[in-house]
Amino acid sequence: MKPAKAALTGLLALVAALAAGHLVAAFVGLSASPYLAVGNAAIDLTPSWLKEFAVTTFGTYDKLVLLTGMAVVLAGIAIAAGLASTRSPLPGSVTAVVLGLVGLAAVLSRPDIGQLSVLAPLASLAVGLYVFRYLHRETQDNESRRAFLITAGVAAAAGIAGQVFGSRTDVEGSRAAVGDLTPKTKAPEIPVNADFVKDGTPSFITSNKDFYRIDTALSVPRIRAEDWTLRVHGMVERPTVLTFDEIRRRDLVEETVTLTCVSNEVGGPYISTADFTGIRIGDVLREAGVKAGADQLFSTSDDGFTAGSPLDYVLERGLIAIAMNGEPLPAEHGFPARLVVPGLYGYISATKWVTDLNITTFAKEQGYWMPRGWATKAPIKTMSRIDRPKRQGRVQGRTVVAGTAWAQPRGVAKVEVRADGGPWQEAQLGADVSDSTWRMWRLELDLKPGSHTVECRATDKSGYTQDQARLDPVPDGATGWHSASFTVE
Template identity: 85%
Template sequence: MKPAKAALTGLLALVAALAAGHLVAAFVGLSASPYLAVGNAFIDITPSWLKDFAVETFGTADKLVLLLGMAVVLAGIAVGAGLASRNNPGPGTLVVVLLGFVGVIAVVTRPDVGQLALLAPVASTAAGAYVFRYLHKEAQDSESRRGFLITAGLAVTAGVVGQVFGARTDVEGSRQAVGDLTPKTKAPEIPLGADFVQDGTPSFITSGKDFYRIDTALSVPRIRAEEWALRVHGMVERPMVLTFDEIRQRDLVEETVTLTCVSNEVGGPYISTGNFVGIRIGDVLREAGVKQGADQLFSTSDDGFTAGSPLDYVLENGLIAIGMNGEPLPAEHGFPARLVVPGLYGYVSATKWVTDLNVTTFAKDQGYWIPRGWATRAPIKASSRIDRPKRMQKVPGKSVIAGTAWAQPKGVAKVEVRVDGGPWQEAQLGADVSDTTWRMWRLELELSRGSHTVECRATDKSGQTQDQARLDPVPDGATGWHSVTFTVE
């Protein structure tokens, strides 16, 4: 067999295997797709330093980069298997079986799939082996192209059909059917002067499309509100199950909350603010009757992610949220329901697609990130960043330095700015919306021509000023003063 045909044989067998697995997964649960299952397994075993590198380097595109990287690696393996099998299909068949075994292990260890999920990697392995051996036989006829063309067409068709059927769950239709969410208690109106958009800060309320998303879900869970339920159990007197309609029929409250990701480097972008509608976590837990000795609320997502929140804190703070910015939660931000807890980093509190609340202890259960080196309790640290000017930007001598500060749930008392290591100057603060939200700031400066470096620091309402020591996000959030070097023309 010619090398080009050998390589193409391996690639087409790979495409057929992935397409068959994806097609079967459309009917047994999309997470059972071997390609996605292996990707999710890789995310689960990724060490903290590599996860931090991915988020820092690729931001919210980290999952796309992972999928593309996997595709490149698999394509290389497929080409190698084809070239190693020019005279004998045995080596390539063995590679297919070994990859299928990896897919089986990845699927059976997923917490969010049922028993039938095993059918997807089995189908993938069978299709890959059959196609490889069939094309190997066809390739012996140097004039034959029919088998290659038919196989390529069937594989692509199977993959497309699998994607279409896998997305058949009408999540958007379910969202639209929810209709208006009218809270009994509304959040206060955002006052004029809460942000300085004209000077370069974000708008005070972050739109759904701009709201940061950092989570472990390789594919967004697709859950209809009509089929969703939240189980509350563990160390409680009265275990309960709440449906979406039962939550909606309760007294809904709206709160303006800033959510912050622990992966944020100093000056990082992973912070957003929204108006969330839901019911108070504390009301539900008190209704269930928390038993003495419990100290953790252990939440689980539909995709198997877990987080542990300090029980005493969430009894007084936080929502089981079903709405955001005047509409049902977007699918990528947790529809039908998620947890929103001001004052705690998201990895211990902000579980999206939440389906289970277990009242337990920190000694008994550990959330997803704790064994991976992150702190058990993670209160948000007072921080600030400079939004304008940007690094290396050229600005006029008379300019405005503007930025954002946060210190949930204590609130921001002041922000100070200094230029080139000089004296600290207190910045003008935006309107104070609440202690659970960020606060914008600005300072007018007139500077001489040349290069300058500006730094900022925030002080919360308890009098605590953000730490100058530059520390990485692991294990409980980054610290340090954000600085930007720019040029005055």
């Protein structure tokens, strides 16, 4: 067999195997697709320092980079297996079986799949092995071109069909059918002077499409509101199950809340604010009757993600949210329901696609991020950042420095700015909307032409001023003063 045909044999067998697994997964659960399952397993096994590097380097494209890297590695393995099989199909056959078993192990490790999900990796293994041996035989008989074309066509059709059928759950139709979700208690109107957009700050309310996203899974769960339930159990007197309709019929409250990701570096973008509508977690748990000794709300997502929140904190402030900025939650932000807890970093509180609330203790259960080196309890730190001028930017005339500060749920009392290590000057603050939200600030500086560096620091309403020491996000959030160097012309 010629090397080019041998390499193509291995590559087409891989594509056929992945396409078959993806097609079967469309009917037993999309997360059972071997390709996605291996990717999710890779995410779960990745050490914290590497996760932080990926988020810092690639931002919200980190998963695309992972999938692309996996594709390159798998293609290389498949091509090598094909080249090693020019005389005998044994090396390629063994490789197909090994890759199939890796996919099976990855699927079995997922916490969010049913028993039938093993059919997807088994189909992938069987098809990959069969196609490799079939193409190897046809190539030896010099009938390879037709076999290659047929295999490529069938694999492409299977992959497309898997994607189509896997997306058949009509989430958008379910969102549209929800209709109006008018809260009985509305959030206060945002004052016009709450932000300084003209000076470079974000708008006070972040649009749904611009709201930051950090997920652990590679695919967004697709759940219809009419199929969703929320189980409340554990250390409670009266375990219960709530449906979406039961939640929407309650007295809904709307709150303006700023959510912050613990992965946010100093000056980072992973912070956003929205009006969330839902019901208070405290009301649900008091109805269930929390038993003495419980100290953790252990929440589980439909995709298997788990988070452990301090129970006393959640009882006081937490929401089960079903709407965001006046519309049902977008699918990528947790539809049908998610948790929103102002003042706690998202990794221990903001569970999207939430399906289970277990009242327990920190001694009994650990959330997803705890074994990976993150802190069990992580209140949001007092922080600020400079939004304008941008680093290495150029400014003409009088310099306006503008930015954002946050200290949920304590609230921001003041922000100070200094230029080139000089004295601190107090900035003008935007309207104080809520202690659970960010606060915008601005300051005009009269700087001479040339290079300059400005720094900022915030003080919260408890009197604490953010720490100057630069610390990485692990284990409980970054610290440090944000700075920006620029040139005045």
